[in-house]
Amino acid sequence: MNQPSTAPCMQHPQEELLRSERIPHIWCSGCGIGTVFSCVLAAIRKTGLPLDDVAMVSGIGCTGRMAGYIKVDSYHTTHGRAIPFATGLKLARPQGAVLVASGDGDLIAIGGNHFIHAARRNIDMTVICVNNLNYGMTGGQQAPSTPFGAKTTTSPTGSPEEPFDFCQLAAACGAVYVSRWTSIHIRRLTESLTRAILKPGFSFVEVLAACPTAFGRRNRMRAALDMIKFFHERSVIKNNIDPREAPLDFEGPLLVGDFIDRDRPTFSDNYALVHSGQLGEWPDLERQKHTSGQ
Amino acid sequence: METEILITGFGGQGIVLTGNILGMAATLYDNRHATMTQSYGPEARGGSCSSQVVISDEPILFPYVENPQVMICMSQAGFQKNCAMLQEGGAMLWDSDLVKPAELSDQWRCYNIPATRFAEEMGNKMMANIVMLGFVAAVCALVDPESLRQAVLESVPPKTRDKNAAAFDRGREYGGEILKGRARQEH
Amino acid sequence: MASKAVLTGTHFMNGDEACAEGALAAGCRFFAGYPITPATEVAERMSRRLPQVGGMYIQMEDEIASMAALLGASWGGKKAMTSTSGPGFSLMMENLGLGIITETPCVVCNVQRGGPSTGLPTLVGQADMMQARWGSHGHYEIIALCPSSPQEMFDFTIRAFNLSERFRLPVLVMADEVVGHMNERVLIPEEGAIEVVERKRPTCAPGQFLPYRPEADGVAPMACFGDGYRIHVTGLTHGENGYPAMEDRAQERMVNSLVNKIKMNRDAIISYETEYLDDAEVVLVAYGISVRSARRALRMGRDRGLRLGLVKLNTVWPFPEEFIRGLAGRVRALIMPEINLGQMVLELERCAGGRCPVRLVGHAGGSIIRPGVILSAVEDIRKEAV
Numbered sequence: 040m041n042q043p044s045t046a047p048c049m050q051h052p053q054e055e056l057l058r059s060e061r062i063p064h065i066w067c068s069g070c071g072i073g074t075v076f077s078c079v080l081a082a083i084r085k086t087g088l089p090l091d092d093v094a095m096v097s098g099i100g101c102t103g104r105m106a107g108y109i110k111v112d113s114y115h116t117t118h119g120r121a122i123p124f125a126t127g128l129k130l131a132r133p134q135g136a137v138l139v140a141s142g143d144g145d146l147i148a149i150g151g152n153h154f155i156h157a158a159r160r161n162i163d164m165t166v167i168c169v170n171n172l173n174y175g176m177t178g179g180q181q182a183p184s185t186p187f188g189a190k191t192t193t194s195p196t197g198s199p200e201e202p203f204d205f206c207q208l209a210a211a212c213g214a215v216y217v218s219r220w221t222s223i224h225i226r227r228l229t230e231s232l233t234r235a236i237l238k239p240g241f242s243f244v245e246v247l248a249a250c251p252t253a254f255g256r257r258n259r260m261r262a263a264l265d266m267i268k269f270f271h272e273r274s275v276i277k278n279n280i281d282p283r284e285a286p287l288d289f290e291g292p293l294l295v296g297d298f299i300d301r302d303r304p305t306f307s308d309n310y311a312l313v314h315s316g317q318l319g320e321w322p323d324l325e326r327q328k329h330t331s332g333q
Numbered sequence: 334m335e336t337e338i339l340i341t342g343f344g345g346q347g348i349v350l351t352g353n354i355l356g357m358a359a360t361l362y363d364n365r366h367a368t369m370t371q372s373y374g375p376e377a378r379g380g381s382c383s384s385q386v387v388i389s390d391e392p393i394l395f396p397y398v399e400n401p402q403v404m405i406c407m408s409q410a411g412f413q414k415n416c417a418m419l420q421e422g423g424a425m426l427w428d429s430d431l432v433k434p435a436e437l438s439d440q441w442r443c444y445n446i447p448a449t450r451f452a453e454e455m456g457n458k459m460m461a462n463i464v465m466l467g468f469v470a471a472v473c474a475l476v477d478p479e480s481l482r483q484a485v486l487e488s489v490p491p492k493t494r495d496k497n498a499a500a501f502d503r504g505r506e507y508g509g510e511i512l513k514g515r516a517r518q519e520h
Numbered sequence: 521m522a523s524k525a526v527l528t529g530t531h532f533m534n535g536d537e538a539c540a541e542g543a544l545a546a547g548c549r550f551f552a553g554y555p556i557t558p559a560t561e562v563a564e565r566m567s568r569r570l571p572q573v574g575g576m577y578i579q580m581e582d583e584i585a586s587m588a589a590l591l592g593a594s595w596g597g598k599k600a601m602t603s604t605s606g607p608g609f610s611l612m613m614e615n616l617g618l619g620i621i622t623e624t625p626c627v628v629c630n631v632q633r634g635g636p637s638t639g640l641p642t643l644v645g646q647a648d649m650m651q652a653r654w655g656s657h658g659h660y661e662i663i664a665l666c667p668s669s670p671q672e673m674f675d676f677t678i679r680a681f682n683l684s685e686r687f688r689l690p691v692l693v694m695a696d697e698v699v700g701h702m703n704e705r706v707l708i709p710e711e712g713a714i715e716v717v718e719r720k721r722p723t724c725a726p727g728q729f730l731p732y733r734p735e736a737d738g739v740a741p742m743a744c745f746g747d748g749y750r751i752h753v754t755g756l757t758h759g760e761n762g763y764p765a766m767e768d769r770a771q772e773r774m775v776n777s778l779v780n781k782i783k784m785n786r787d788a789i790i791s792y793e794t795e796y797l798d799d800a801e802v803v804l805v806a807y808g809i810s811v812r813s814a815r816r817a818l819r820m821g822r823d824r825g826l827r828l829g830l831v832k833l834n835t836v837w838p839f840p841e842e843f844i845r846g847l848a849g850r851v852r853a854l855i856m857p858e859i860n861l862g863q864m865v866l867e868l869e870r871c872a873g874g875r876c877p878v879r880l881v882g883h884a885g886g887s888i889i890r891p892g893v894i895l896s897a898v899e900d901i902r903k904e905a906v
Binding site (some may be wrong): 058059060061090091092094096107110111112113114115116120122123124125126127128129131132134135152153156243276306310314 | 523549550570576578580581582584585586588589591592593594595596597598600614615617618630740744745746747748749750751752753754756763764
Binding site (some may be wrong): 357454 | 532643703891
């Protein structure tokens with residue numbers, strides 16, 4: 040994708056989904072976002088959805104730039120606000136599939152409040168978080184994902200904070216689909232993303248990715264391949280387990296997998312239900328009768 | 334000619350609804366003009382609260398009550414804080430169980446009614462404001478009494494219409510008796 | 521059968537409720553908001569009314585999210601609004617800017633209360649007027665309307681939607697606690713008698729569409745999600761193709777385009793009414809609830825033989841600069857009553873340009889301006905002017 044313009048004119052396999060005129064992209068060599076982006080494009084095609092019915096919303100940061108390269112209706116919004124924008128978009132046009140592409144700082148620091156509430160409401164969207172453990176675009180500052188003790192430009196002697204575990208957070212807030220992969224798990228990630236996009240409700244896919252330029256170089260993973268090797272050596276796949284049993288731990292085995300796939304009525308389902316006049320009176324709701332079998 | 338009415342009490346008594354019903358009667362059924370503004374504190378219940386109504390044949394320029402011709406008091410605090418505003422010749426109405434006026438100007442026309450007690454006797458003290466509106470219909474010529482009754486019925490939950498109609502009528506009858514009694518005294 | 525969206529008839533309702541009804545009559549089908557005094561009644565009514573007309577109400581986690589959701593819904597093809605008051609308005613400034621740079625139609629109603637900060641939640645203020653103009657960072661034009669009655673809450677909310685759809689930007693309804701909470705007669709016309717404007721949509725083939733190329737009226741057609749144009753919308757400075765363009769020339773083109781579409785159409789946007797200007801010596805210039813104070817003062821003054829006139833500003837942004845300049849050359853003084861310690865009066869002063877004295881009648885908030893105070897100011901300035 041990052042070929043110089045003088046290269047022989049070969050079409051990218053995802054040409055139909057790319058704004059090729061905007062390539063080369065801004066991502067550094069060795070960055071994991073491009074790989075994840077490629078998986079997202081492949082997953083969109085695998086869903087078979089009409090491309091006019093797919094939208095991508097992003098906030099600010101390196102991952103947020105995905106929205107600028109994908110050739111579907113795409114919205115590059117303000118820092119942290121991709122989810123509430125996507126909420127409005129989805130509710131206004133329910134037949135579309137809405138994807139949110141976000142980095143760790145965008146999604147969980149400044150956007151953390153929106154994340155937990157969208158998961159709680161079970162808004163039908165797929166949130167893809169590329170977690171590179173720091174703020175890459177602004178040069179490598181500490182984020183809510185930065186592991187304890189890891190060095191960044193704003194934690195030069197090591198981060199004094201414990202990070203969030205995004206998958207546990209998503210699960211606790213009610214996400215119906217939760218998985219964690221790294222940028223080396225291309226096939227599995229693509230399959231996960233495909234299921235997540237087709238899944239009604241709030242789906243969350245976390246992808247650990249290397250940021251050699253900003254994070255790696257301050258944490259003994261200076262070369263592009265260092266963290267990829269690290270992912271390769273440490274990853275252990277465990278599907279269908281409670282994310283609480285798979286804490287994100289860089290000191291031990293790195294547990295990845297499809298953790299959660301469960302059913303819960305979406306916000307739109309419940310909105311229709313509460314306005315149907317058939318809900319009954321709280322606390323004696325007759326919810327089960329109306330939501331089972333959906 | 335603008336008529337200014339100040340209704341005072343505390344949160345939870347339906348003070349704002351009372352003002353709203355008065356304004357609604359004037360606007361929708363008497364086809365005149367009315368504004369209703371409110372002032373209240375942060376408390377949902379128990380804080381002081383007032384409703385200001387202006388009624389006129391012309392469009393109303395200024396919606397605040399500065400010099401009321403009619404004051405309706407449903408709390409002691411509301412009475413004490415506001416009674417000095419009432420015009421000479423104005424009508425002072427109060428709930429006789431909730432307000433004990435220390436001093437009443439002989440320039441006022443004074444009317445009192447145990448509205449809350451009547452409402453309690455009728456099964457719901459929340460209807461005290463409706464009893465008071467019935468009383469207003471009898472003793473003040475602010476709006477057509479039937480318009481006011483209609484506005485009450487339109488404003489309360491449909492299931493409670495009969496009870497509220499009875500509460501309104503109770504206040505109106507009581508007011509009627511007071512007026513008759515005074516007329517007898519004068520003769 | 522008449523639609524449930526337009527409650528044709530005479531009502532005795534408060535301004536907040538009238539605002540909600542105006543929105544529905546204008547075609548609003550999405551509301552995202554957060555409870556805040558004294559604007560909550562707008563949200564409450566929308567939560568009840570929108571499902572009746574096939575619309576959607578969502579209570580967001582804060583006003584930042586509310587504003588973001590509006591923009592999303594607007595790109596999803598729905599007319600969208602929110603209501604708030606000072607503290608929430610401050611939070612909305614971030615995505616108000618996104619709405620401006622991405623040219624997204626939507627309506628924000630600010631029922632003003634006393635500030636700064638939490639200030640006076642239940643009492644009136646008109647002190648967010650400069651925030652309405654410049655509250656989000658960067659340079660832009662904005663449209664703000666100021667209703668002075670529940671009837672105007674209805675009428676101006678419809679107009680706000682129409683302006684936002686026509687000129688593709690968030691439009692502000694700058695109300696206040698008294699107008700919002702005051703009950704008064706509201707006449708809702710027949711549905712057919714209400715003018716409703718819809719945004720321009722592109723007609724060209726997707727390959728030829730430039731989402732930010734303005735047409736002759738200064739406004740570009742808008743392709744919404746699912747229209748098949750597969751466009752990119754960004755809060756970064758962008759070219760006519762919608763793609764980020766990080767250079768001074770692109771910034772110059774884009775900001776000028778945002779400004780020009782309002783400036784070149786200001787005659788269609790600006791609205792004011794005048795009373796007794798023919799022989800007026802001193803003219804009261806007022807907006808929002810302070811119009812009511814000014815009208816009463818005018819009547820009292822005329823009864824005393826004072827030659828007073830009134831300019832009622834229906835739109836405050838853009839400000840009717842040329843009209844005020846002309847007026848200032850013909851009268852002895854301009855007086856502006858407003859519930860702050862001097863905001864719109866600065867604009868009045870700027871436009872008067874020294875042609876006549878300009879005076880503020882203001883206080884810090886909590887109550888509306890008393891007509892007597894305006895009259896005293898009239899007396900004072902007449903003495904000075906002699």
